[in-house]
Amino acid sequence: MAGIDWRPTLVTRLRDRFLEQRAAEAHRHLEDDLRMLWREACTGVGLCHYVHVAAGTTIRTPRFGGLRHGDGLVFSTELLPGQEPDDLRAQATRLAHTLGAHGLRVEPLAGRWVRIVLLQSDPLTARVPLPELPLAHGAGRMVLGRGEDGTAITHRLTGPAHLAVQGQNGSGKSVFTYGLLAQLCAAPDVLITGSDITGLVLGRAFDGTAHRDLQATGTRDLLEHAAMLDRLVAEMDHRLDAMPARQDAVTASEWTPLVLVVLEEFPGLLRAAQARDKKLAERITSAVLRLVSEGRKAAFRVLMLAQRFEANAVGGGYARDQFALRLSFRVPADSLAMLHGDDARPLGPAHANAAPGIAYLSGPGHDCTRLRAPYLGGYGEYCDRLARHARRASGETWADWIEVA
Numbered sequence: 001m002a003g004i005d006w007r008p009t010l011v012t013r014l015r016d017r018f019l020e021q022r023a024a025e026a027h028r029h030l031e032d033d034l035r036m037l038w039r040e041a042c043t044g045v046g047l048c049h050y051v052h053v054a055a056g057t058t059i060r061t062p063r064f065g066g067l068r069h070g071d072g073l074v075f076s077t078e079l080l081p082g083q084e085p086d087d088l089r090a091q092a093t094r095l096a097h098t099l100g101a102h103g104l105r106v107e108p109l110a111g112r113w114v115r116i117v118l119l120q121s122d123p124l125t126a127r128v129p130l131p132e133l134p135l136a137h138g139a140g141r142m143v144l145g146r147g148e149d150g151t152a153i154t155h156r157l158t159g160p161a162h163l164a165v166q167g168q169n170g171s172g173k174s175v176f177t178y179g180l181l182a183q184l185c186a187a188p189d190v191l192i193t194g195s196d197i198t199g200l201v202l203g204r205a206f207d208g209t210a211h212r213d214l215q216a217t218g219t220r221d222l223l224e225h226a227a228m229l230d231r232l233v234a235e236m237d238h239r240l241d242a243m244p245a246r247q248d249a250v251t252a253s254e255w256t257p258l259v260l261v262v263l264e265e266f267p268g269l270l271r272a273a274q275a276r277d278k279k280l281a282e283r284i285t286s287a288v289l290r291l292v293s294e295g296r297k298a299a300f301r302v303l304m305l306a307q308r309f310e311a312n313a314v315g316g317g318y319a320r321d322q323f324a325l326r327l328s329f330r331v332p333a334d335s336l337a338m339l340h341g342d343d344a345r346p347l348g349p350a351h352a353n354a355a356p357g358i359a360y361l362s363g364p365g366h367d368c369t370r371l372r373a374p375y376l377g378g379y380g381e382y383c384d385r386l387a388r389h390a391r392r393a394s395g396e397t398w399a400d401w402i403e404v405a
């Protein structure tokens, strides 16, 4: 009878145990180093309490819990009494640099305990892929991008905010818009309408879809843009007039969809209209002004894109003030402060050289932050996604229901 060859098994077991012990020892050393560095970092940025006792002064810092096993550097810490996770977030960059990391994320756990995730590289340098599947309804969370702390920044179109997007040529406005529209195109309660003088974002990419009827493109027929905007205003008025009792806002549904009015390069449309007929430019401006000021309650949202959100280029300061959610891709420093206020001023010089796809975001429910917009691929991929997912036109189109103004 052949004997059992036990030697390799024993050797393997011994080797595995040795490796385990080595890993545990390395983990312990790393934990000790991090504990010390964490204490130094917290003291350095003033996240500590000085306690005066008979023997002198001792320093208390947030207690280091334990280093998590596995990928990346993740540990827990207990905040000092009176501290909030936001106190750590406010010092995140300094803390991270002291710990030898690029950045860090603070995630509340329970009680005063929070989890610290150290980020080894800038999350804004890596491309952000777009989820393949579009949103099932307008209240879904659309991805605006990935924030500096590595988390996804999302927004619901049903939230009561119009969107303003500015950026120089080649800064990433179109790619960002492709990403948004590709996410929304299949939702049965969303209708993508608007004006696009380039004819790339809207128009031919939407041919054959339920969204195409209320999209005006190109510069050949500017009256078409004005007429389309007038139809939208008429529908908005109709919705406001027909508002049921005890209700002050329309709830979007398949029958009363959330109407997204995309105004691609709006200052260009106004300039072209002004050059042809001042009255036409006024007609377009007043329709857009009505949509941004009264549209929210009627389930209308405006997404306006411009190279620079100067008041007189976008229909006046009052129109600009109606945009609660604001995104700036690469723009000169003064344009950044113009749209986001003085809080953004210190970032101005650096943001003036931002890589394509990196934007500064401000708005309700969002801390002022930088993000990297998703990249779904080239223009061809945008067309393919619309062809794959966008709601198809069927018989009577939704536009037929809208009264002609």
Ligand SMILES: Nc1ncnc2c1ncn2[C@@H]1O[C@H](COP(=O)(O)OP(=O)(O)OP(=O)(O)O)[C@@H](O)[C@H]1O
Residues within 6 Å of the ligand: 127, 128, 167, 168, 169, 170, 171, 172, 173, 174, 175, 176, 329, 356, 357, 358, 372, 373, 374, 375
């Ligand atoms: N989020 C992104 N991730 C990676 N690359 C991007 C991203 N956004 C834009 N880019 C790159 O930058 C190029 C220019 O972007 P885009 O066409 O969106 O700029 P734009 O602001 O719309 O310019 P224009 O005003 O000239 O149309 C893209 O072709 C792409 O290569």
